[in-house]
Each structure stands twice: as structure tokens, then as C-alpha cells.
Amino acid sequence: MSKSTLAILIGLIGFFAYIGVVVVLGDFFVHSHWALQFIYYAAVGILWVWPAKRLMYWGAGK
Numbered sequence: 554m555s556k557s558t559l560a561i562l563i564g565l566i567g568f569f570a571y572i573g574v575v576v577v578l579g580d581f582f583v584h585s586h587w588a589l590q591f592i593y594y595a596a597v598g599i600l601w602v603w604p605a606k607r608l609m610y611w612g613a614g615k
Contacts, residue, residue: 560612
């Protein structure tokens with residue numbers, strides 16, 4: 554299996570796991586103030602970028 558194929562598989566599995574964790578933790582913010590919900594979803598919407606970037610660089614061989 555090539556490095557890029559492995560990176561794709563790891564990325565997809567990791568992304569779906571991340572979505573699952575975000576949704577489960579998001580249940581704690583359903584009845585919170587809208588500003589707290591905004592901060593949570595903005596943060597988790599951005600936090601996945603850094604691990605994905607590192608995975609893409611690794612898969613590309615850089």
C-alpha cells in the first residue's frame with residue numbers, strides 16, 4: 554500500500570471519528586447560550602485543519 558493511499562484511509566477514518574466526537578460533545582452545548590455554541594463550533598470547525606495538514610504533507614512525502 555502506498556503512502557498516499559494510507560494517508561487517505563487514515564484521513565477518512567480520522568475525520569469520521571472527529572465528526573463523531575464533535576457531535577457527541579456538541580450535545581452538551583445544545584441548551585447553552587448562542588455565543589458559547591458559536592465559540593465551540595467555530596473552534597472545532599478549525600481545529601481539524603492542523604492534523605489534516607500534517608497528514609497531507611506526510612502522505613505527499615514532504
